[in-house]
Amino acid sequence: xxxxxxxxxxxxxxxxxxxxxxxxxxxxxxxxxxxxxxxxxxxxxxxxxxxxxxxxxxxxxxxxxxxxxxxxxxxxxxxxxxxxxxxxxxxxxxxxxxxxxxxxxxxxxxxxxxxxxxxxxxxxxxxxxxxxxxxxxxxxxxxxxxxxxxxxxxxxxxxxxxxxxxxxxxxxxxxxxxxxxxxxxxxxxxxxxxxxxxxxxxxxxxxxxxxxxxxxxxxxxxxxxxxxxxxxxxxxxxxxxxxxxxxxxxxxxxxxxxxxxxxxxxxxxxxxxxxxxxxxxxxxxxxxxxxxxxxxxxxxxxxxxxxxxxxxxxxxxxxxxxxxxxxxxxxxxxxxxxxxxxxxxxxxxxxxxxxxxxxxxxxxxxxxxxxxxxxxxxxxxxxxxxxxxxxxxxxxxxxxxxxx
Ligand SMILES: Nc1ncnc2c1ncn2[C@@H]1O[C@H](COP(=O)(O)OP(=O)(O)OP(=O)(O)O)[C@@H](O)[C@H]1O
Ligand SMILES: [Mg+2]
Numbered sequence: 001x002x003x004x005x006x007x008x009x010x011x012x013x014x015x016x017x018x019x020x021x022x023x024x025x026x027x028x029x030x031x032x033x034x035x036x037x038x039x040x041x042x043x044x045x046x047x048x049x050x051x052x053x054x055x056x057x058x059x060x061x062x063x064x065x066x067x068x069x070x071x072x073x074x075x076x077x078x079x080x081x082x083x084x085x086x087x088x089x090x091x092x093x094x095x096x097x098x099x100x101x102x103x104x105x106x107x108x109x110x111x112x113x114x115x116x117x118x119x120x121x122x123x124x125x126x127x128x129x130x131x132x133x134x135x136x137x138x139x140x141x142x143x144x145x146x147x148x149x150x151x152x153x154x155x156x157x158x159x160x161x162x163x164x165x166x167x168x169x170x171x172x173x174x175x176x177x178x179x180x181x182x183x184x185x186x187x188x189x190x191x192x193x194x195x196x197x198x199x200x201x202x203x204x205x206x207x208x209x210x211x212x213x214x215x216x217x218x219x220x221x222x223x224x225x226x227x228x229x230x231x232x233x234x235x236x237x238x239x240x241x242x243x244x245x246x247x248x249x250x251x252x253x254x255x256x257x258x259x260x261x262x263x264x265x266x267x268x269x270x271x272x273x274x275x276x277x278x279x280x281x282x283x284x285x286x287x288x289x290x291x292x293x294x295x296x297x298x299x300x301x302x303x304x305x306x307x308x309x310x311x312x313x314x315x316x317x318x319x320x321x322x323x324x325x326x327x328x329x330x331x332x333x334x335x336x337x338x339x340x341x342x343x344x345x346x347x348x349x350x351x352x353x354x355x356x357x358x359x360x361x362x363x364x365x366x367x368x369x370x371x372x373x374x375x376x377x378x379x380x381x382x383x384x385x386x387x388x389x390x391x392x393x394x395x396x397x398x399x400x401x402x403x404x
Pocket of ligand 2: 030033034094095099100
């Protein structure tokens with residue numbers, strides 16, 4: 001064996017980036033999370049093709065001074081936590097202080113940023129972990145990040161990417177998750193300069209669901225609300241007649257963070273006991289609110305997984321909440337009251353957005369759906385505690401729909 005040595009910073013950053021920036025969607029997720037943490041109420045997300053050539057995120061958040069922006073590019077530089085104690089009750093989406101460094105290590109990164117009261121803004125360009133170029137220039141309040149040529153210096157990573165439309169669907173899914181977990185933020189997503197969806201930012205989960213998934217899904221949902229001593233749960237679950245062949249339409253949002261968690265999906269699915277066909281999975285859009293001190297979010301590099309200290313209580317609360325909701329509506333598979341007279345959510349009250357046409361997936365419009373005609377299949381939906389591929393994907397609502 002050769003002699004032991006400490007890696008150059010650039011190499012270490014490249015290795016660390018491998019964990020956090022797995023694919024173009026990860027860049028989008030990290031940058032949008034930063035915008036949300038910066039208090040943005042409006043976020044534009046634009047990408048070209050599969051996201052490798054260009055991703056742009058523009059927000060109206062607090063922005064950064066020149067010094068802050070330069071500091072932000074260093075590993076472990078964060079404004080979100082200060083001490084080990086802060087790690088025990090995390091309230092922001094980010095806290096590791098590594099996303100921007102990781103993106104800069106594997107792409108050409110440009111940050112244009114200005115705080116609201118600044119006379120001028122700052123433009124920073126950095127490539128492949130090299131030193132940054134800094135200029136002072138005019139900029140609106142907020143931050144505009146441009147990421148070009150992702151993985152240009154890590155060809156191995158590029159090789160493992162999927163087809164362009166699959167990568168694009170991961171990006172759309174990433175923004176969907178963020179929009180569902182932040183109904184108070186208006187998201188405007190475009191691909192190749194064509195709109196994918198725009199959310200209102202009015203603070204209603206119902207608005208976001210209807211905008212992104214359309215009336216067809218919305219009309220099949222039931223309102224769920226539980227105030228339990230361990231957790232407050234609110235949102236919507238699908239009637240037993242609305243099922244999928246996988247779990248892609250199960251959204252669990254814990255303190256405004258989209259997560260994958262076997263306890264939550266266990267509680268959801270056991271609540272449907274006896275009402276679902278084999279290999280069919282319910283649809284859910286559920287918010288969980290609990291004391292941040294009761295959750296560990298520092299267990300996964302992309303924070304997709306969390307651990308609950310009161311796992312059993314949360315599972316039980318969800319199970320009973322789902323079973324009670326279904327029981328209250330007296331739901332038996334195949335026999336369901338018509339929406340207009342039925343006990344579902346009251347869209348007349350909650351829905352204030354123009355509805356996409358029936359059956360249209362608002363995330364794509366027809367063009368991309370046509371691209372994926374014929375790709376529909378019904379793969380098994382294994383529980384993947386590692387947050388594996390089987391969870392991630394897009395619309396698989398019907399034959400001819402798109403999925404990954
Ligand atoms: N859009 C933005 N607006 C304002 N400040 C930002 C923005 N993006 C990043 N920052 C600042 O840069 C810092 C570093 O961002 P980075 O994403 O690298 O780390 P983080 O968000 O703190 O943690 P994590 O690595 O978990 O995402 C942030 O803590 C924040 O202070
Ligand atoms: Mg971050």
